[in-house]
Amino acid sequence: MRRPRIKDVAEYAGVSAKTVSNVLNDYEHVSEQTRAAVREAIDALGYRVNIAGRQLRRGRTGMIALAVPDLDIAYFAELARHVMAETERLGSTTLLLETGGRREKELAAVRGFDTQFTDGVILSPLALQPRDLAGRDTRLPLVLLGECNPPGSADHVAIDNVTAAREATEHLLSRGRRRIAVIGGDLRGQRNTSGLRTIGYQEALTAAGLSLPDDLVLAVPEFRWADGATAARSLMRLPERPDALLCLNDHLALGAVRALHEDGWSVPQDVDVVGFDDIEATRFSIPTITTVAPDKPGIARRAVQLLLERIDAGVPGGPAVDETAGHRLIVRESSGG
Amino acid sequence: MRRPRIKDVAEYAGVSAKTVSNVLNDYEHVSEQTRAAVREAIDALGYRVNIAGRQLRRGRTGMIALAVPDLDIAYFAELARHVMAETERLGSTTLLLETGGRREKELAAVRGFDTQFTDGVILSPLALQPRDLAGRDTRLPLVLLGECNPPGSADHVAIDNVTAAREATEHLLSRGRRRIAVIGGDLRGQRNTSGLRTIGYQEALTAAGLSLPDDLVLAVPEFRWADGATAARSLMRLPERPDALLCLNDHLALGAVRALHEDGWSVPQDVDVVGFDDIEATRFSIPTITTVAPDKPGIARRAVQLLLERIDAGVPGGPAVDETAGHRLIVRESSGG
DNA sequence: GCTCCCATTTACATCGATGTAATCGTGTGG
DNA sequence: CCACACGATTACATCGATGTAAATGGGAGC
Numbered sequence: 044m045r046r047p048r049i050k051d052v053a054e055y056a057g058v059s060a061k062t063v064s065n066v067l068n069d070y071e072h073v074s075e076q077t078r079a080a081v082r083e084a085i086d087a088l089g090y091r092v093n094i095a096g097r098q099l100r101r102g103r104t105g106m107i108a109l110a111v112p113d114l115d116i117a118y119f120a121e122l123a124r125h126v127m128a129e130t131e132r133l134g135s136t137t138l139l140l141e142t143g144g145r146r147e148k149e150l151a152a153v154r155g156f157d158t159q160f161t162d163g164v165i166l167s168p169l170a171l172q173p174r175d176l177a178g179r180d181t182r183l184p185l186v187l188l189g190e191c192n193p194p195g196s197a198d199h200v201a202i203d204n205v206t207a208a209r210e211a212t213e214h215l216l217s218r219g220r221r222r223i224a225v226i227g228g229d230l231r232g233q234r235n236t237s238g239l240r241t242i243g244y245q246e247a248l249t250a251a252g253l254s255l256p257d258d259l260v261l262a263v264p265e266f267r268w269a270d271g272a273t274a275a276r277s278l279m280r281l282p283e284r285p286d287a288l289l290c291l292n293d294h295l296a297l298g299a300v301r302a303l304h305e306d307g308w309s310v311p312q313d314v315d316v317v318g319f320d321d322i323e324a325t326r327f328s329i330p331t332i333t334t335v336a337p338d339k340p341g342i343a344r345r346a347v348q349l350l351l352e353r354i355d356a357g358v359p360g361g362p363a364v365d366e367t368a369g370h371r372l373i374v375r376e377s378s379g380g
Numbered sequence: 381m382r383r384p385r386i387k388d389v390a391e392y393a394g395v396s397a398k399t400v401s402n403v404l405n406d407y408e409h410v411s412e413q414t415r416a417a418v419r420e421a422i423d424a425l426g427y428r429v430n431i432a433g434r435q436l437r438r439g440r441t442g443m444i445a446l447a448v449p450d451l452d453i454a455y456f457a458e459l460a461r462h463v464m465a466e467t468e469r470l471g472s473t474t475l476l477l478e479t480g481g482r483r484e485k486e487l488a489a490v491r492g493f494d495t496q497f498t499d500g501v502i503l504s505p506l507a508l509q510p511r512d513l514a515g516r517d518t519r520l521p522l523v524l525l526g527e528c529n530p531p532g533s534a535d536h537v538a539i540d541n542v543t544a545a546r547e548a549t550e551h552l553l554s555r556g557r558r559r560i561a562v563i564g565g566d567l568r569g570q571r572n573t574s575g576l577r578t579i580g581y582q583e584a585l586t587a588a589g590l591s592l593p594d595d596l597v598l599a600v601p602e603f604r605w606a607d608g609a610t611a612a613r614s615l616m617r618l619p620e621r622p623d624a625l626l627c628l629n630d631h632l633a634l635g636a637v638r639a640l641h642e643d644g645w646s647v648p649q650d651v652d653v654v655g656f657d658d659i660e661a662t663r664f665s666i667p668t669i670t671t672v673a674p675d676k677p678g679i680a681r682r683a684v685q686l687l688l689e690r691i692d693a694g695v696p697g698g699p700a701v702d703e704t705a706g707h708r709l710i711v712r713e714s715s716g717g
Numbered sequence: 718g719c720t721c722c723c724a725t726t727t728a729c730a731t732c733g734a735t736g737t738a739a740t741c742g743t744g745t746g747g
Numbered sequence: 748c749c750a751c752a753c754g755a756t757t758a759c760a761t762c763g764a765t766g767t768a769a770a771t772g773g774g775a776g777c
Contacts, residue, residue: 046519048733059757064735072755089517094497095435096733099762104432106497114461115660120451127478139476141464160431160443180426182383268664301664323452327605327638329666385763396727401765409725433763436732 047088049096056084067092098160106136107350108161110152112144112169116266116294117322118339119167122188125343126165133351135162144169144265153179163350169235184353186346190235198353198363200346202337202370204236208243210372211289211317211335216251218379220287220315223248226274226299227291228260237262240291240319259285263295271298279306279314286314287378293318293325296332300377315378330376338369384425393421404429443473444687445498447489449481449506453603453631454659455676456504459525462680463502470688472499481506481602490516500687506572521690523683527572535690535700537683539674539707541573545580547709548626548654548672553588555716557624557652560585563611563636564628565597574599577628577656596622600632608635616643616651623651624715630655630662633669637714652715667713675706 049067053060058077065073066081073081084090098104109126111119127137138161142148149171152164163184176196179185187199215223225244229237245255261278263270271290275298278285290296296318300310310316310330318325321336345366386404390397395414402410403418410418421427435441446463448456464474475498479485486508489501500521513533516522524536552560562581566574582592598615600607608627612635615622627633633655637647647653647667655662658673682703 049735050733060733061735061757062755065756068735072753074755077755093436093733095432095441096762097735098432099430099436099733099764100735102762104497114451114457115454117452117454117457120454120457124451124478136475138473140473141461160441268660272664297661298664301666304666323605324634324661327609327635329638329641386765387763397763398727398765399725402726405765409723411725414725430763433732434765436734436763437765439732 046093047090048093049090052081052084052088052090055088056080103162103354104160105134106138106161107347107354108138108140108152108164109166110140110142110149110164111167112142114139114141116292117324118292118320121322122167122339122343125340126347129343129347130351133347135347135351142166142169146170146172146175150175153185154183162354165346165350173234184350186350186353188342188346190239196363198349198365200342200349200366200368201236202335202342202368204239205243205246207319207335207337207370207372208240208289209247210243211319211333212244212247213251214333214372214374215287215289215315215317215378216247216253218287218315221253222256222259222283222285223287223289224259224261224278224285225289225291226261226271226278226295227263227266228289229262230257230260237291244289266292266295268294268298268301271295272302273298275299275302276306279303279308288314288316290316290318293320293322293332293334296334296377297324297328300328300330300332310377311379317378321373325375333375333378334373336371336373342368383430384427385430386427389418389421389425389427392425393417440499440691441497442471443475443498444684444691445475445477445489445501446503447477447479447486447501448504449479451476451478453629454661455629455657458659459504459676459680462677463684466680466684467688470684472684472688479503479506483507483509483512487512490522491520499691502683502687510571521687523687523690525679525683527576533700535686535702537679537686537703537705538573539672539679539705541576542580542583544656544672544674544707544709545577545626546584547580548656548670549581549584550588551670551709551711552624552626552652552654552715553584553590555624555652558590559593559596559620559622560624560626561596561598561615561622562626562628563598563608563615563632564600564603565626566599567594567597574628581626603629603632605631605635605638608632609639610635612636612639613643616640616645625651625653627653627655630657630659630669630671633671633714634661634665637665637667637669647714648716654715658710662712670712670715671710672707673710679705 049060049063052063062077063081066078107130109123111123114120123139130137149168152166165186167188185197187197189201212223225241227237228241230241232238241260248255261274263274271294275288288299290299296316300316303310303314308314318332318334321334325332325334349364386397386400389400399414400418403415444467446460448460451457460476467474479489486505489503502523504525522534524534526538549560562578564574565578567578569575578597585592598611600611608631612625625636627636633653637653640647640651645651655669655671658671662669662671686701
């Protein structure tokens with residue numbers, strides 16, 4: 044028994060296929076009587092629209108893609124939930140994909156994944172280079188989360204990373220910390236998340252009249268627990284050890300805290316630790332972690348709205364929009380709170 | 381400028397549309413020369429297949445849905461990664477969806493989400509009742525992860541939860557623990573994950589000649605940090621407090637450890653804590669958490685393979701398959717390791 | 718030189734839903 | 748009583764890709 048088609052419903056209800064379609068799409072000029080008959084036929088046959096047929100005709104899938112580096116990073120999992128909730132609220136479906144932070148995958152996302160089953164893409168890039176967006180096919184709406192784009196090339200939503208990092212650093216300075224290290228930092232002046240946060244950190248140090256110790260800014264291969272642990276260990280072995288660790292995400296912070304614990308340092312007595320993202324674990328770890336909490340629901344909401352507006356607007360699209368979402372520092376045990 | 385269609389490629393290359401299609405699908409009887417010309421045309425025009433057209437014709441989307449309760453639960457995020465990796469390896473795409481553990485959403489998953497843009501569904505159910513599967517439309521292949529199904533109604537992959545829980549309990553008994561509580565347990569004899577693990581726990585106690593103290597088996601509203609913390613607190617206030625907590629997932633265990641810490645108990649000196657799932661956090665928390673590690677890659681691989689086999693086999697489908705994946709207990713600091 | 722074979726290529730129909738434009742039918746105003 | 752308006756309904760073409768079956772054309776065999 045094949046799946047019923049719109050035509051089967053039409054025959055069952057004794058009307059034309061187009062009338063069934065009209066009922067399905069809430070077209071206004073359908074009599075109550077016909078509408079009821081069609082509904083009944085739909086129920087009786089267990090009919091469900093074939094999205095391929097619909098899309099072929101309409102040119103839209105009603106699906107958007109959300110591509111994040113890694114769902115193991117709780118921040119992305121939490122963000123994804125908010126995005127899915129928002130798209131669902133607005134009647135779309137989210138196709139969630141992982142890039143692994145690999146450039147080729149991020150490029151695929153920008154291009155719409157080779158097949159065009161997606162009306163638009165929300166991408167949280169890591170490896171993407173500004174030039175990767177240069178010649179992109181603007182028929183596919185794209186919203187970037189976080190930084191890493193040349194202004195004007197695509198819509199983008201992010202928190203004010205410079206300010207956020209500056210505030211976090213100021214918090215540590217206000218506690219008397221002077222040797223503040225950055226785990227996951229980037230001194231090359233990149234306009235990506237790491238780079239901007241490092242700039243904020245430097246601003247705070249400079250404003251406090253401190254020198255910029257570049258042996259305290261440490262890049263990491265990934266932003267996971269293990270990387271935080273490794274980085275913390277190597278920093279604590281410096282001739283002049285840090286008295287605070289500004290970790291550019293919470294996983295790094297949690298890994299750092301674990302390594303410090305294993306090596307006999309206590310947090311926050313010996314070292315303060317601050318993270319970014321406010322993932323749920325930071326509220327239950329021992330100690331709890333001070334962190335910069337981005338407005339995740341706000342980021343998700345704006346990203347989805349921007350994308351759907353672009354999709355609704357159709358092909359061309361005006362100038363790219365930059366949206367700044369809110370953030371706040373939540374002080375917890377790992378820095379004395 | 382519209383997106384190029386197969387016809388545009390055909391004209392550009394000076395061949396018929398079908399020949400282009402043949403090239404796209406690696407049909408063997410196409411001359412090298414023609415193939416090269418078509419490839420060139422594809423590149424020149426930036427052509428990409430329209431998946432809607434293809435699906436309409438082929439009747440398949442090449443997409444499967446994976447529906448999990450909650451991506452905030454790290455186990456599901458980790459599992460999702462493995463499923464996505466496996467489907468990608470086999471040339472399919474995963475549509476990842478959250479059910480929130482709500483029955484209506486799980487039912488929607490079983491039905492294929494009202495639109496049929498998915499060739500099959502992998503569902504990790506929480507609220508689903510056995511009868512929900514009774515009259516289901518078997519044209520849509522379905523693989524269940526974890527328990528909660530009447531035998532024979534759908535394929536399913538899970539670890540041996542009874543044995544796993546028994547082993548974990550035996551481990552605690554072997555450490556001299558006698559008042560072992562279960563957080564997230566279920567005494568109603570349900571055949572879901574909680575119920576089966578509770579049975580394993582009871583088996584171990586009985587085998588050790590201990591009575592079954594039902595004040596130590598505590599259900600929780602959700603399986604999150606906060607629930608573990610709340611449950612641990614209330615258990616430790618019992619007249620006769622437990623000396624070990626068997627937590628049915630790692631988030632509960634982590635939350636419990638935090639609550640114990642706040643209330644001045646030390647783990648594992650005063651209380652042992654064991655979790656389930658082996659999420660990454662348990663390897664870096666303070667203390668690290670003893671946990672039952674399910675073979676996540678194995679579960680994902682079998683689930684995807686089963687599903688794709690069903691999809692390839694076409695409509696009917698033989699008897700439901702039950703697959704058991706491996707697990708092992710990893711002893712860490714929270715129970716003395 | 719003529720068949721026949723087979724590799725290659727193509728015309729056409731089709732998948733299911735929907736936009737367009739035409740048709741049907743009832744009711745209203747003159 | 749007719750013309751006309753307008754709500755309801757329908758026939759038909761179309762979206763893009765591909766399966767079917769048939770056409771094309773070059774070479775081998777006799």
